[in-house]
Amino acid sequence: MTNTRFALITGASSGIGEACAVELAKKGKNLILLARRAEKLESLKSTLVKEYGVEVLVHVVDLVNIYEIESFFKGIADRDVDVLINNAGLALSKTPFEDYKWEDFDQMINVNIKAFTRVAQLAIPHLKKTKGHIVNISSIAGIEAYEGGSVYCASKAFVKMISKALRIDLIGTGVRVTDIAPGNVETEFSMVRFKGDREVADSIYKGYAPLSAKDIADTIVFALSRPENVNIEYLLIMPTAQASATRTHKV
Numbered sequence: 001m002t003n004t005r006f007a008l009i010t011g012a013s014s015g016i017g018e019a020c021a022v023e024l025a026k027k028g029k030n031l032i033l034l035a036r037r038a039e040k041l042e043s044l045k046s047t048l049v050k051e052y053g054v055e056v057l058v059h060v061v062d063l064v065n066i067y068e069i070e071s072f073f074k075g076i077a078d079r080d081v082d083v084l085i086n087n088a089g090l091a092l093s094k095t096p097f098e099d100y101k102w103e104d105f106d107q108m109i110n111v112n113i114k115a116f117t118r119v120a121q122l123a124i125p126h127l128k129k130t131k132g133h134i135v136n137i138s139s140i141a142g143i144e145a146y147e148g149g150s151v152y153c154a155s156k157a158f159v160k161m162i163s164k165a166l167r168i169d170l171i172g173t174g175v176r177v178t179d180i181a182p183g184n185v186e187t188e189f190s191m192v193r194f195k196g197d198r199e200v201a202d203s204i205y206k207g208y209a210p211l212s213a214k215d216i217a218d219t220i221v222f223a224l225s226r227p228e229n230v231n232i233e234y235l236l237i238m239p240t241a242q243a244s245a246t247r248t249h250k251v
C-alpha cells in the first residue's frame with residue numbers, strides 16, 4: 001500500500017466501512033469515503049486527517065441513483081485508486097416473502113446488487129492501472145438462507161458469485177478480488193433492518209460477544225497487505241458463539 005494512492009470505501013459513514021477507514025488511515029492510506037450522511041463522513045474525515053495525516057476525500061452519493069455513481073466516478077477520474085472496499089449494503093425487515101413491502105425489496109436490490117455492480121465496474125479501470133485490490137463484503141447470509149431473509153440472502157449470494165466471476169474475468173491483470181463474509185457484526189445494520197426499533201436491534205447482539213466492525217476491518221487490512229502473489233479469495237468470519245446464520249449460543 002503506497003502513499004499517493006487511495007482506497008475507495010463505500011458505506012464509510014458507519015460500521016464496517018467506517019472501521020476500514022480508521023484501520024487503513026492508521027497504515028497511512030489515503031481515502032475516498034462515500035455514503036449519504038455528509039456530517040458523519042465529514043466528522044470521520046476531520047478525525048482521520050488530524051490523527052493520521054492522510055488525505056481524505058468525502059463524496060456524498062446515494063447509491064440508489066446510478067447517475068450519481070457515474071458522476072462520482074467522473075469526479076475522481078484523475079485519482080489513483082488501488083483499493084475498492086465495496087461494502088455499502090443493507091437488510092430491510094425480516095418478513096415472510098409474500099408480506100414484504102416492495103419498497104424494501106427494491107432498496108436492497110438497488111444498493112446490494114445494482115449499485116454494488118456499477119461501482120465495481122467503474123472502479124476496474126482504476127484498479128487495472130494500479131494492479132489494485134477489490135474487497136467485496138458478502139455475508140454468512142450469502143451461503144445460508146434464513147427465515148425472512150429472502151432477498152437479502154439472495155443479494156449476498158450474488159456478491160459471493162460475482163466475486164468468483166470477477167476473479168476469472170480479471171485473471172492476468174494483477175487485480176486481486178477478496179470476498180469477506182461476516183456473521184453477526186454489531187453495527188447500525190440491525191437498527192437499519194428493524195427501522196429504528198432499538199429493542200429488537202439490541203436483542204440481536206445480546207447474550208454473547210458479536211464481532212465488532214474493527215474485527216472485520218483488521219481482517220481486510222490483513223488481506224490487503226498480503227504480497228502481490230497472494231490473493232485471499234474468500235473468508236467467512238463468525239463470532240465464536242455463532243455456528244450458523246441461525247444458531248447463536250446466548251447466555
Ligand SMILES: NC(=O)c1ccc[n+]([C@@H]2O[C@H](COP(=O)([O-])OP(=O)(O)OC[C@H]3O[C@@H](n4cnc5c(N)ncnc54)[C@H](OP(=O)(O)O)[C@@H]3O)[C@@H](O)[C@H]2O)c1
Nearest residue numbers: 011013014015016035036037063088089139185187188189
Ligand atoms: N452487521 C452485520 O452483521 C453484517 C453481517 C454480514 C454482512 N454485512 C454487510 O456489511 C456491509 C456493511 O454493513 P454494516 O454492518 O457496517 O452496516 P451499517 O453500519 O448500517 O453500514 C452500512 C453503510 O452503507 C451505507 N449505505 C446504505 N445505503 C446506502 C445508499 N443508498 N447510498 C450510499 N450508502 C449507503 C450507509 O451509509 P449512509 O446511511 O450514510 O448512506 C452505511 O455507511 C453491508 O454490505 C452488510 O450487508 C453486515
